[in-house]
Amino acid sequence: MTSRNRSGNTVNADVSPDWQSGSRPTRLPLQKNNIRIRDAKRSDALDLAMLMCELGYETRPVEMEARLKLILSNPSYKTFVAVMDGCICGMIGTLTYPSYEHNDPSGRILALVTSSTARRRGIGRALIATAEKDFGQRGIRRVALDTRLTREVAHKFYESLGYEQNGWRFVRQLPVSN
Template structure:
């Protein structure tokens, strides 16, 4: 079952961030979720199986400077490693597509690290019609 994330999911969302490679405490996730869930430009959906949150997709409405169309950016997407290859990721992507269409949009974008441990994720995305079109750059400020 795919549904909107709720406050009671915070502990499981923290665990999923760890699965994604970003170890997160429940307290940290609580702070993040409070900001994210209060912003209507964000949408967090979870996949639930047998009463347990086993996946999530976090999205936000994005606006271009250089053109008139808007888009949905997937900013967090993960399925618990014990539940992968069971169609859960497909259902979460489908939910993102539905939300985009509800907003009158036809474009999803996401970033995924250029590391060998992300190769399976890259294959997942390309198999679902995503194209690798950009390189991301990050700078940490003092």
């Protein structure tokens, strides 16, 4: 699926993400000051829908707008976007919540994606640094995240940032009851 974001850039959502396939594309170096991280807005729905497609989650802009309406109105959630040259090129979504296992609250990175056209430029690191700073300001000392087993390059990326594998996640789809 090839689409254009609001800025007119072509995005191919059917291409396997670089970090999933393990390839390391050559990219022009990015100056850190070219990346701006800001809070997401509902008007970012089109760009965020395309980023979700790149992660492998088919998402229409209208669906993302509905999700953002709920997420952005809930103070337990935080969504940051990375903007480079006026275009959204990445996002991170987080959640803070009370814990059964610990006395203090926990944090979770729910989603992290960088556009396939902007990878290996420090955007993911900048998004995680922003989220971790926000977690710290909220009194969160423990952060967890999930990643697919097949995304070995992502695993190495998270390990390089100090994250450690400490368990397994099991998923089951339940039928919706009326």
